[in-house]
Amino acid sequence: MTEKNKLRTECAACEIYNPHQKIVELLKEQELSEEIVQELADIFQVLSDPTRLKIIDALREQELCVCDIQEILSMSASAVSHQLRVLRNFNLVKYRKEGRQAFYSLADQHIISLFCQGLEHVIEG
Amino acid sequence: MTEKNKLRTECAACEIYNPHQKIVELLKEQELSEEIVQELADIFQVLSDPTRLKIIDALREQELCVCDIQEILSMSASAVSHQLRVLRNFNLVKYRKEGRQAFYSLADQHIISLFCQGLEHVIEG
């Protein structure tokens, strides 16, 4: 094996010279666990719907009942309720019952950080 | 109209006493534009897939060619290429051609902020 050939380490995937062999091996080991990646995808997935984003946005400053949200979004109670359930299932919102009404609020402010960071990305282009 | 009734302003949505009438009106006006919300949803949508998240994660430290990524994710070239196109369309990655290979890298570090913020959310529970 010539000096030149020694440098030409082979990637398991490509047969041509590959400068990233060690990095690839490292990344295969260090790769985020399947579970973490899926959870990460899930949380972004919740934020990937305009209706849910509008709900989160509306709840930023104060709690609102379902019919408030319905009014703000100009959507049916059913559609709103379905999306509130998604947000509930991911513990992004909590609610309290008062008579016939259900008052929803953000479970914590952490989701707002993500929301705002995303907004920055959009506005900055 | 009695003093008591004056306080019972009606919400356009609910007929019962609604403490949020003014807030609802305000939110209907201030609501994020449909366009902005859609763009926000779109960017989160891109991040809502495990494959794309893994690609972004792999590209955090250095550029990689398609076959590197293929190897790291244990996926077909076609599947990887399709997802790279999605990332390209949203200007999250850029690439340079070198012979037969295409070397991909992150277009900017902004997306990493979002990625990490999401990761924090997942890890903190």
Place this chain on the structure above:
DNA sequence: ACTAAGCTTGAATAATTGTTCAAGTATAGT
């Protein structure tokens, strides 16, 4: 007790999406 309001839920439908498959282009090596 009755009626209506506020909200939730399951099924149905239409739309979107991730991967595979088959075929394609472009470059490198012989």
Place this chain on the structure above:
DNA sequence: ACTATACTTGAACAATTATTCAAGCTTAGT
């Protein structure tokens, strides 16, 4: 010129998902 590699692309398929519809439950007011 030929072959194989690296990558891309469009169509097809299965899976997921957002909204609507119809029906339900619970509470408030009469």
